[in-house]
Amino acid sequence: MNEFSAFRQRIDKSIIIKAQSGDRRALKSIYETFFTASFKLVYRITTSKSASEDIVQNGFIKVLTNIAAFKHNGSFAGWLRQIMVNEALGYLRKHKKFTVELELNPQTNEERQSQLQSLDVANNTVFDQPWWEACNDLFVLMKDLSVGARTVLILHEIEGYSHKEIGAFLDKTESFSKQVLARTMLKLREQVTREEARNASNS
Incomplete structure (x- = not known):
């Protein structure tokens, strides 16, 4: 990701590890750290604020549900961002709004x-x-x-x-x-x- 991406935030590895064990505070910290970046990305793609809110919420459900699968061999922000991109594109395809x-x-x-x-x-x-x-x-x-x-x-x-x-x-x-x-x-x-x-x- 480059300097214009909103996903430049860093989160301590210890927080991710705690989140993987189900720690609620750690999970909340991840949500609060990356919510704004996720919303900006999804909104830029969909241009719909209401849809973006739903997409981001669904994305975070997937993030928190699958966080145990994160292997720490890459950027956590990049892993989370990829989930958000897939959720946004899935929404566009579902509503037949996507064409290149x-x-x-x-x-x-x-x-x-x-x-x-x-x-x-x-x-x-x-x-x-x-x-x-x-x-x-x-x-x-x-x-x-x-x-x-x-x-x-x-x-x-x-x-x-x-x-x-x-x-x-x-x-x-x-x-x-x-x-x-x-x-x-x-x-x-x-x-x-x-x-x-x-x-x-x-x-």
Whole structure:
């Protein structure tokens, strides 16, 4: 996960061990430590506050029910975060709100294909400024993206998941995730360019 993820909190290993033995205070500490981060992640994916509340609660039930299975050979925050991502995606699939195919229209014209090939997705050079420098504005821009495109963007750019990991989440290939992100970045760049031109004409 990168610096923009809300899952940067650390929790002492002793608390996790106590929680694994059923200690209520330890379980409560885990809930309080990661609730806000979990809600932010789920809300960014679903854009529904009421749904996010239910999803996070269900996610924590799974976390606390399965915490004994955590092997301490990786990040606990990462383990918990993966459960929340799966819960959010499960909700979208259940309510038939999830699609990424719209971002892979085979009718894309040659000019757009050329632009896609020029994008350096791995190094986030879609914009001249750092990608998340104006984070709040970017979330406004994302409101017009499909659920799938927004999800790929959030998981890769904010949460730091690899394309291989995202492909696994979506039951797709690593290449598919890369293509979705590239097209999504291009769409946002074009939108920013239009807004900048509009603002310049009004000044």
